[in-house]
Amino acid sequence: MECQECHKNHAIVHFAQVINGDKTEIHVCQQCAKEKGYVSPDEDAYSLHHLLSGLFNPNSEAMQKLTEQEKEQQEIQCDKCGMTYQEFASIGKFGCASCYQTFSEHLNPLFRKVHSGNTIHEGKVPKRVGSDISQRKKVRELKVKLQQAIADEAFEDAAKIRDQIKGLEKNLNQHGGEGEV
Structure with a gap:
């Protein structure tokens, strides 16, 4: 893609500018980006390193x-x-x-x-044991909901959740799903 400023060099800095709902895409070369102030003169454009280091930068x-x-x-x-x-x-x-x-x-x-809001690694589940694992996961999620319902004093909801947990645990025990849920 050609630089929109000088029309000579290859555009390496690309960004979108939104003003009052109007989106404008800007594509410029390194030299024009420095001249127009899109990047600081002592930096080499925006790299992945700069992006990620910003997450850990104590001065951000x-x-x-x-x-x-x-x-x-x-x-x-x-x-x-x-x-x-x-x-x-x-x-x-x-x-x-x-x-x-x-x-x-x-x-x-x-x-x-x-990680887009995720702090727990879910991973993939093998198909042959997937139903047990997914049921165990559902039980864990329901137990968290149960604790929250009790804390919120929503006892009717808590009773329904408790019954769901008992049903899933009974199903797991019948199918040989041993171990703590």
Whole structure:
């Protein structure tokens, strides 16, 4: 695709601009992008690295909105390797396996951003055991709903959910689905 500004070079910077509901797509080369201020002169356009590093950047707008208490929590250090959250944020890699546990409360929001809101890996289920696994999953989901219904004092809903759980557990036990649900 040709640059929309100079009409000479290949366009490598592409973005859409929406003003009052009108969408305009802009396609420019590296040189025109720098001249027009779409990228800073000392940067090489927008790379995947820049995009991902923004998620962990302690100076990003989202991170600057942290309260003082949250900023103090960022200084938590891993007991095994001594890495701080600030070091992880700037490097983008953990020092050891314990870092995952140490920084877990800070990681879930990041994982939600990266994985479209999901923080639990579901994976694929083999067909031959799929029904048992899906029923167990349904029971776990219903138990969470049951706890929420009880907390909300929606006891009629809680009774219905309890009955659904009992029915699924009975079905699992009859089909040889051993183990804790």
